[in-house]
Amino acid sequence: MSSTVITISNEDEITPTQKRKSQFALLSNVYSLVAKQSKHDMRKVIHSFKVGIAFVLVSFLYLLDPLYKKVGENAIWAIMTVVVIFEFSAGATLGKGLNRGIGTILGGGLGCLASILADEIGGIGNAIIVGTSVFVFGTAATYFRLIPSIKRRYDYGAMIFILTFNLVVVSGLHTDKVMELARERLSNIGMGFAVCVFTNVLIFPIWASDELHYSIASKFETLACYIEGYLEEYFRLVNEKENHSNTSFASCKSMLHSKSSDESLANFARWEPWHGKFGLSYPWDKYLQIGDVLRELATTIVSLKECLQSHRQPSSALRQSIREPCEAVGSSLAWTLRDIGESIMKMERCRPKAFIAPKLQSMKQELSLVTYSKLGAAENGEGLAMASFVFLLIKMVEKVEVLVEEVEELGALAGFSN
Known part of the structure; x- marks a missing residue:
């Protein structure tokens, strides 16, 4: 927080009017500093409470049997999503959440296509397709991350794209299992994102x-x-x-x-x-x-x-x-x-x-x-x-x-x- 130094003059040389003005200026500065600090501290408290509420809501995926039977152990992805994307301001949360969703969808989708193509070819061609696709998409995504206009808004999404694409392609799972895994994780990430949006945007938004x-x-x-x-x-x-x-x-x-x-x-x-x-x-x-x-x-x-x-x-x-x-x-x-x-x-x-x-x-x-x-x-x-x-x-x-x-x-x- 910035500091303010109040100018002090010799009391024998100032008039009562100047002294009153000096006292008023001092009180105004003190009040302004206290009000600014109190407002900032209150926003921190509100943000902390909202994070706690988000964790309680997402933990219901484990605590409630009907929800747990549907999502199972994959509920951990919803909790991880809340931990990763819940930010101080509503705009930061929305930006990170949408980046995570877009990166997951694009990375998972392209990873599935590359995996299907590799399975169709089989043999030594499988390894060639996997290695080539990992190199091409990893290089391209990393290059785009270095462009300033993309880095400012989509850097996190590009990183999630690289991570998801590599996990899907290199996992070695069959296509049907890859699709099922992608669907489950994407649905759980969507649940975590929905919880973050609800608590951060609708409850005392910053x-x-x-x-x-x-x-x-x-x-x-x-x-x-x-x-x-x-x-x-x-x-x-x-x-x-x-x-x-x-x-x-x-x-x-x-x-x-x-x-x-x-x-x-x-x-x-x-x-x-x-x-x-x-x-x-x-x-x-x-x-x-x-x-x-x-x-x-x-x-x-x-x-x-x-x-x-x-x-x-x-x-x-x-x-x-x-x-x-x-x-x-x-x-x-x-x-x-x-x-x-x-x-x-x-x-x-x-x-x-x-x-x-x-x-x-x-x-x-x-x-x-x-x-x-x-x-x-x-x-x-x-x-x-x-x-x-x-x-x-x-x-x-x-x-x-x-x-x-x-x-x-x-x-x-x-x-x-x-």
Whole structure:
């Protein structure tokens, strides 16, 4: 879980109003952290209970005599299916279950055909057919597993296909026994899958699509807070800095490593049925594109933090001379990020790019003019440090421009309300 460091100032220098605001901010942060942790812990408890319920239901295949007489010892495959495919989110469970079913059917079916052909030929041809089919299908399935688009969604199914095909072909059983064994195991895998779907999708479902949606939308607010905090720290006077701790940017850094998590959630979300406002062909790829731009913006913000910690800094007077336009840009960036993030959270159309883009363009021009006008009066080291700071601000404006365009496209593709 990310950590939050609260800025602490000297109590003799703050007014009662500032103290109340500080206490309110502290309580808000504590409440937010506790609520987030409590919600996450509750989801873990719910998932654990659902797994227990699934095991109880599948164990009836052994405990109830009528069911046991039909399935016999093959009920172990239903229990193994629950153990293997029951995942935290509904989409992950459905994806793994369908992959297991498709892989078993294709592997068993092709294995039976290869076994029938080998039996018909007999003799030395039997071994040739078995060896050739194992080599061809094993090589082809392994190659397809390495293709990124297939690996993301069907890697588990390809692995089950290879396993099932080899077990059927190499088993050496007669065709009638192979068909009977395949039918029994497939029916038991279907029972296990049905139990998983019932408990995971119908009992307090945890949707990967909801998690991805709220994860992407909440990142806008996080980045807006960091932009405001770092600008405030940059323009703080030297004697004020001594009484303040550095703002933590652990959450901003953790965002840089969220790509794999976002891709996994998007992959699971594609398997989920229609629920709420998320349809079957929902544009999850657009969420991933927005996540990429957010990470690029987070990288720029982390660079801004490193700029603040550099030993080469412009003088306090030079910083104060550019404070007003830079803080205006920071406030506008934070406002824009919160606005488009809220539009995603509420699934409403954001302000059109034609309304926001001119404002962002004017920000970049103003920052450029400020930099050129101040660089001439600054010493070499101070001018370079200030130019680096302003350059990062301009880069952030450009990234926000891209985000506005991406969110506007998302609203059109997903059918956000006006």
